[in-house]
Amino acid sequence: MRKCMKPSSFFLPVTTASVATLLMLMLNQAAAQDAQRPLIPLLKAEDIPTLCDSTLTTLRKRVSALEKLSPAHAKDSKKVLTEWNDLQIAFEDLQGPVDILNNVSPDAKVRSTTEACLIDLNKLSTELFQNEKLYARFKAIQPVDPVEKKLRQDILYSFDDTGVSLAPEKRARMKAILDKLNELSQEFARNIRDNNQKLTFTPAEVQGMPEAYLARAKRDDKGNYLLGFDYPDYKPFMESADNSDARRRYQIAFANHGTPKNLPILKEAMDLRHEMATLFDLPSYADLVTRRRMVKNPQTVDKFLTEVQTAVTQLEIKEIEELRVFKSETLKTPLAETRLDRWDSEYWQQKIKQSRYKVDQEALRKYFPTDAAVPWILSVSSTLYGVEFKRVEVPVWHPDVQYYDVIDSSSKKRIAGIYLDLFPREGKYGHAAAWATRGVSTLAHRTPVSTLVTNFDRNGLNSDELETLVHEFGHVLHGVLSNTKYVTQAGTNVELDFVEAPSQMYEEWARRKESLTLLAGFCKSPCPTIDDALLQRLTAAHNYGRGIRYARQLLYAGYDMAIHNDKADQEQPLAVWQKMEGATPLGYVPGTEFPGQFGHLMGGYAAGYYGYMWSEVLALDMLSRYNGKLMNPEVGHLYRKDILSRGAEKPAGEMVSSFLGREPNSKAFFDEISGQRLH
Structure with a gap:
């Protein structure tokens, strides 16, 4: 998942005396040549409220100045969009550092104070997109090229979706709903993170x-x-x-580790989202949000999920029965008396993989030492995309964190920066994600920064974890190799149902011989090499359990749509989950309250979880462009140019068609589910 942000020059830990200086540096960043390395400031808890309040005041002044553009400039698209770009950069210069520190700071007080700041920033964002004068500014301008045209349209969508055109009383209610949803999102995440x-x-x-x-x-x-x-x-x-x-x-x-507190939070969010849709005279929250995505409406999502269900249902049943038979044979229990429970699934899948394919996930850690896997994926990315990664010692929030400059191989210029925070610790975000901490803007001479956050074993990765590393690094690359004119079109600011595609495509590099065999060259002491026989076994092991795996994704996506449909205000989140999971072959586990820790539902993927599989359709189709030669830099450079560098400057469908040289299709995706895709 991406986090799915920014400062200037060399920031040292901030003291009270330096807050004003830091603020000026941050707010002047958009106007300054980005000649030095932009780093995340190591903010202290006691300084954050002052910094946040001062920045919000300055941002409001910028909004006022944009409102008061002279008549000569008010219809000048370049002037208006440049001023907007500067405003968004100033906004992001606070949001980026605050957001990442909220998720990774070892200091609980920093996490708490950044949370309050993020809530205030989101309130300002709502105010901004309900500003009728600014809305009129963007309606009045005439774009001069396709990039400006799409930017203007995306901005107008943001204003419309925040309620700028609603009647005053509805607009006020919309603001109250959005403000409350932001608070609930922070609380939901905190209940999980701080458990x-x-x-x-x-x-x-x-x-x-x-x-x-x-x-x-x-x-x-x-x-x-x-x-x-x-x-x-x-x-x-x-x-x-x-x-x-x-x-x-x-x-x-x-x-249950987000409950009991998170179920009422989720229910309140469901009700507020449903009410939000009614303000627009739409039947559901799913109708409200999908109209801006590739699918355009919930009916397209439902049709897609039905197609997936048709493809996986019998395969899931078959695999579960295989696991039950294998369990019976292994434990020497009568088959009629042997059942497979949900907590058995992963265990017996691993046992079958060990028995059939001689693949032991724990034994694989010696093939993929963590301190070799990281430089390996940097090297693979260098070859494919024409960049170099240079380790640089900079101030960081924890000794484990690494920082790299990203250098373009042709120009030898630093084009971006990357933070890697790889290992678990108390209070840190508990999954794996990439934060687009700072977006690019060529107009403002602004280079991007992305932050990779994982929770890996220090000694080595199994094949699933290696795949996770490569997946999340795909998000990082989408951020740092973006080369957009405007910051709001940078990197992963694409349609939500496309945002996972570049990362899902990159997962293939964690499974193929031409890339995997390079990893041993980065081991500090000799480690075994992936040979053809092991690779075949790894591929077979990866393919096993496809029915169970995709059926679970189908359940998550279907549940997400169910609690955001036109009946959502009449439903209880746990009751819906119990019914839907209860209808699966493994059934519902009594006493579990999974929705209370389903962070995607409160973290930006509401009525959007289907996007993981929708994106995979595009990911596997784009993979075909490599024609089986994954380490081909010629195709890699084309992919960088057509997809990664463009950010959201073009609709995702157009970018994919340009890269493929044809319209995309879903054949490779359904071949993957059925086991017919050629690897």
Whole structure:
């Protein structure tokens, strides 16, 4: 997922005395030549309120100045769009650092104060897009080229969707709803992020876990293991722990680690979103948001999800029955008395993969040491896209964090910066994501910065985690290789149902011989090389469980649409989930409250989770352009030019068609589900 931002020159930790100076540097960034390296400032909790308030005041002054443009300039598209670009940069210069520190700062006080600042920034954003005078400015201008035309249209959409054209009382209600939704989103994320609960497991309950896992796990004074909700703790346990009751207990706790507080928050958000749609005389929130995406309406989403359901239903049933039979044979229990529970699925899938394909995810960590995997994906990206990554020592928020300059290989100029925050710690965002911390603007001589946040095992990655690294780095590249004129068109500011496509396409580089065999060259001490036999087994193991995997994505997408349809105000989120998960072959697990930790629903993907599979349609189709030669820099450079560099300057469908030389289609996606796609 992307986070889905920015300062100037070399920022040191901020002191109270330097706040005013920092503020001026940040607000002047858009007008200054970006000759020095832009870094994320290491803000202190006590300085953030002052910085936030001062910036908001200055931003409001900029808005006022844009309102009062002289008649000679008011219809000048270049003047109006340049002033807007400068305003958005000033806004982003505060939002970017505050947003990333809210998710990664080791200081709980920083996380708290940045949260309050983000809420205030979002309130200002709503005010901005309800400003009738500014709306009139953009309606009056005449774009001079296709980039300006699309930018103007996107800006007008933002004004319209925020309610600028509604009657005054409806507009006021719209603002109240948006402000409240922003507060609820922050609260929902905080309840998950700050849950530091540890589950206690006896030595008997962790039988089957790798020695390296147990060696790094925390223990109490009785020798029991203390495990939390970070993925390096949870996922390997669900795949390897032999004790079924322990897996059940862990899965229920994990599913509930945002509740009980988050279910009422989600319900309130559902009701507010439904009310928002009624303000526009639309039947549902899904109708409201999909009209700006590739699909255009919920009916297209429903049709697509029905096609996926047709493709996966019988395959999921077949795979679950295979797992049940395998469990019966392994445990020597009568088949009629053997059942497969949800907490069994990952465990027995791994057992089948070990038995059939000799693939042990934990054993793969020696093939993919973490300190080799990172320089490897940097090198692969360098070859494909004509860039270099230079490690630079800069001030960072935690000693684990790395920073790299991105250098264009042809011009030898620094074009961007990247932060890598790879390992778990208390209070940090618990999944994997890329933040577009600072967007590019060639008009303002502004270079981008992206931040990669993961929670990997320090010693090595399994194949799934390697795929995650490559996926999220795809988002990073989308940000730092963007080369747009205007900051609001930078990088991942594309339609939501396209934003995952570049990352999903890049996942293939984590599965193919020509890229994977390069990884061993980055090991500090000799590590085994992926040979043809192992690669074939890895491919077979990856393909196994497609039905279960896509059916789960289908459930998530279907649930998301169900709680944002025209009956959403009459539904309870847990009841809908119980009904929908209960209708699946593995059924609903009593006592679980999964929607309370389904962060996508409050983090920008509401009525948009279908976009993961919709994007994959485009990702797998774009992959065909490489014609099986993934390390071909000629195609890589074309992809950089047609997709990555353009950001949102063109509609996603047009960019994909330009890259492919034809209209996109879904054949490769459905071949992937059926196992017929050629790798």
